[in-house]
Amino acid sequence: MSSVDEFTLIDLLNGGQQTIAFQRAGGVETGIGDDAAVVRASSDSRWILTCDTMTEDIHFKRVTMRDADIGYKAMASAVSDIAAMGGTPRYALVALSMPKSTPVEQVRAMYDGLYECANRYRVVVAGGDTTSCIGGVTLTVTVIGETEPDRALLRSAARLGDVVFITGFTGDSAAGLEWLLGKNKPSEEWDDDPELKQYPGLIQAHCRPEPQIQAGELLRRSGFCHALNDVSDGIASEAWEIAAASNIGIDLIEDRIPVSGELLEYASKQGKDPLDYMLYGGEDYQLIGTAPAEHAVELQMKFKEAGLPLYLIGYVHGEHSGVRLVRSDGGAVSLAKRGYNHFTG
Amino acid sequence: MSSVDEFTLIDLLNGGQQTIAFQRAGGVETGIGDDAAVVRASSDSRWILTCDTMTEDIHFKRVTMRDADIGYKAMASAVSDIAAMGGTPRYALVALSMPKSTPVEQVRAMYDGLYECANRYRVVVAGGDTTSCIGGVTLTVTVIGETEPDRALLRSAARLGDVVFITGFTGDSAAGLEWLLGKNKPSEEWDDDPELKQYPGLIQAHCRPEPQIQAGELLRRSGFCHALNDVSDGIASEAWEIAAASNIGIDLIEDRIPVSGELLEYASKQGKDPLDYMLYGGEDYQLIGTAPAEHAVELQMKFKEAGLPLYLIGYVHGEHSGVRLVRSDGGAVSLAKRGYNHFTG
The missing domain is CATH 3.30.1330.10 (PurM-like, N-terminal domain)
Structure with missing residues (x-):
């Protein structure tokens, strides 16, 4: 220079x-x-x-x-x-x-x-x-x-009776990062390595994440959205932020959380559970939030009309504070608060 | 951490x-x-x-x-x-x-x-x-x-017939920096060193510069101020920015540029000209600008009422582009554009 x-x-x-x-x-x-x-x-x-x-x-x-x-x-x-x-x-x-x-x-x-x-x-x-x-x-x-005035969507606005939604896949960015770190190849040489073309979606998710501006605007304009957060530290961590700020509990239903085909394949090859990446993996920038259950279907319709996905993945309740994961067998496990944190470890 | x-x-x-x-x-x-x-x-x-x-x-x-x-x-x-x-x-x-x-x-x-x-x-x-x-x-x-709308004071607004003003001393910060670098003493030990108490104003100017918010607001509200710049790279460099953006020439009159007692003393001890620090020294954050000559006295009165200094140090004209310094003997020297620049040297 x-x-x-x-x-x-x-x-x-x-x-x-x-x-x-x-x-x-x-x-x-x-x-x-x-x-x-x-x-x-x-x-x-x-x-x-x-x-x-x-x-x-x-x-x-x-x-x-x-x-x-x-x-x-x-x-x-x-x-x-x-x-x-x-x-x-x-x-x-x-x-x-x-x-x-x-x-x-x-x-x-x-x-x-x-x-x-x-x-x-x-x-x-x-x-x-x-x-x-x-x-x-x-x-x-x-x-x-x-x-607009009074329209910002805060973490603290979740209410009893809300469902929890997410706007897309998570965990892909964390898996992409792990894959790239494992390959350990300077990015100038990526094009020459056919192996690196195996998981284009995971690499894209890590290197070129898409902020969900359109979804956020739709949620704001719908008038139905209560709490909202972007997934920068994994869904467990973000759900925890909403639960703590709103003083409510959140149950996430494992089978409802969307997972990409590439992450399924990658996690399987690594002998890992895709949830390992989704719960605490960073920087997918999907939106996770809550909306009143009675408006959930209407909200999903609005998203469908706009050509955007919206997945209902859980619900808000007052039985406990914090976040639980309801497994396929019906059992529930408490999720730890901590996701990726720059100042630990 | x-x-x-x-x-x-x-x-x-x-x-x-x-x-x-x-x-x-x-x-x-x-x-x-x-x-x-x-x-x-x-x-x-x-x-x-x-x-x-x-x-x-x-x-x-x-x-x-x-x-x-x-x-x-x-x-x-x-x-x-x-x-x-x-x-x-x-x-x-x-x-x-x-x-x-x-x-x-x-x-x-x-x-x-x-x-x-x-x-x-x-x-x-x-x-x-x-x-x-x-x-x-x-x-x-x-x-x-x-x-307010249309009230921002831009570099490009200097006009023929303007005087050039400055709100206070410059060069102190650069001298303070030079002094501290020469001492080369960790800041935790400054209090123990009586020598460092020799130039409190220069150290203050370098470590705790005061942005001239009150002067800037007064200039804006007066309606008289044309161009304005803060002195972050010395008065020559800032005057050059105004001259280039406004497509006019500026003459600065050496004898009119205010200089602090500490800088006079410090420069003399270093065997240097105070101007060495004032013209290209950085980060004093005084304001330099232009105003129509016919309103100069009124502007100075407003500053006096507010308890703030304002020095008239030069004028705008169309005889040349760029910036000149008119010396005490009446001779004029062209000043180079370049001040401190992070990417040269």
């Missing part, structure tokens, strides 16, 4: 990635290039603020992600927090720290992935900061989303 | 730092603890978005800052970008990445400093992310500020 100065770098990274017209339509009045961005707020809206950091060797390694995936996933994980509130993402700020020796091509690829995700979810990248650092790459994405 | 899990850490860092009442008064409807924060927007306002990153060994070292200074300055530098737009800071998100071995006391001190600055400028810390990393501490602060 020593031949690229900061201003050139900012131009390089942002140039042509999003048109002025796109930014204007998104409410940007002053974009990248001044001290800060200036954006328009709809009157009577609420803003949703969140940020998410990915660091090298903790959240990604050269053998688990391509450069463009790093950017994509950093944006996706922050956007997912907006989905988890039922919001619509609007603006992003991107803070990238990297060693001076980072090749420009690598930075370019990270930003390409980041903008690919931003464009898909119509997020305007309104600013950021690029700095050098000693150590690995750190990428922090702040996303600002919008919702 | 291995004994502190992420949730406990979040509680530890944020607990009691800002009351619920303070957050509510600031417009927060859902604070730290859910997927994202939800905040209220005033109708018909504009939002100003910015973020700023500080990384260990690049922006700070153990010999140049105390832990609390790191947090204070990370918040201050992001808040300063809001001041540079004439805005009012409202919300912040804090992303901290640190090695697992970081002592809890050190993290606590960083957050104490960060909240000290946030509270001083009435910024609500609405969320964030704490992650571990390989390498040093990286602290990214995103700040969201507010202004």
Whole structure:
């Protein structure tokens, strides 16, 4: 990087990635290039603020992600927090720290992935900061989303009589990560390895997770959704967060939790239970939430009309606090709260 | 950190730092603890978005800052970008990445400093992310500020006939940094070293810079201010940004640029010109800008009433592009554009 100065770098990274017209339509009045961005707020809206950091060797390694995936996933994980509130993402700020020796091509690829995700979810990248650092790459994405007053979907809103739903498969990302770590192959060489083509869905789930913005908006607009969370640390952990915040108990029914064909096949080959990945595996970014049982069918119909899946996987009750898994044989086991945690182990 | 899990850490860092009442008064409807924060927007306002990153060994070292200074300055530098737009800071998100071995006391001190600055400028810390990393501490602060429509003060707004002003001393921070680097003493031992008490103002300027929020708001409300920038890379560099963005030339008059007594003394002892620090030294966070000459006196009166300094240090003209320094003998020298740049050298 020593031949690229900061201003050139900012131009390089942002140039042509999003048109002025796109930014204007998104409410940007002053974009990248001044001290800060200036954006328009709809009157009577609420803003949703969140940020998410990915660091090298903790959240990604050269053998688990391509450069463009790093950017994509950093944006996706922050956007997912907006989905988890039922919001619509609007603006992003991107803070990238990297060693001076980072090749420009690598930075370019990270930003390409980041903008690919931003464009898909119509997020305007309104600013950021690029700095050098000693150590690995750190990428922090702040996303600002919008919702109507009193419509944000909180963890604490689950009620007795609710069913628990999920918007798709979980565990795939954790299995994909395990598979890639086992292969231990630099991502530049993935294309040359036919074995790596065995589980494209698991790799995709880990490297290019899709925040469930459309599902979140549908849940918000339906008026039926009570609590909502995105699955970043496995369904057990997320269900626990809802149970604890709402002061209720949750039973998840094993046979109802959807599982992908690839995960079934992969887990079987590893001699493991798919649930090992689904309960505490990280970063699938599906939405898990609760809705009144009497509206469950109507909600499922709305999702069907929109071409989106919605699975009913459990229910809320007051018999115990915490989360249990009801097994196929009818027995129930308590699930531990702890999922993946950056500061343990 | 291995004994502190992420949730406990979040509680530890944020607990009691800002009351619920303070957050509510600031417009927060859902604070730290859910997927994202939800905040209220005033109708018909504009939002100003910015973020700023500080990384260990690049922006700070153990010999140049105390832990609390790191947090204070990370918040201050992001808040300063809001001041540079004439805005009012409202919300912040804090992303901290640190090695697992970081002592809890050190993290606590960083957050104490960060909240000290946030509270001083009435910024609500609405969320964030704490992650571990390989390498040093990286602290990214995103700040969201507010202004009225069409009132943001941009770099590109300087006009012929404007005077150039600055809100205070510059160069002190760069001199403070140089002094601390020369001493090369871990910050825990500063109190024991009488020599370090020689230049308290320079150290304060480097470790605890004050974003000029009050001055920025006064400039915005006056209606007289055209272009505005905060001095993060020295006055030559910032004047250049205004000149280039506005497509005009700027002459700075050496004798008019204010200089602190400590910098005069320090530079003299080093056998240097104070201008060496003022022109390209970084991170003083004073505001430099332009206003129509016919309103200059009125603007100075407003500042005097508010108990704030405002120095007229130059003027805008169309004779050349770029920035010149008019010396005491009447001769003028062109100033180079380049200030401190993270990606050169």
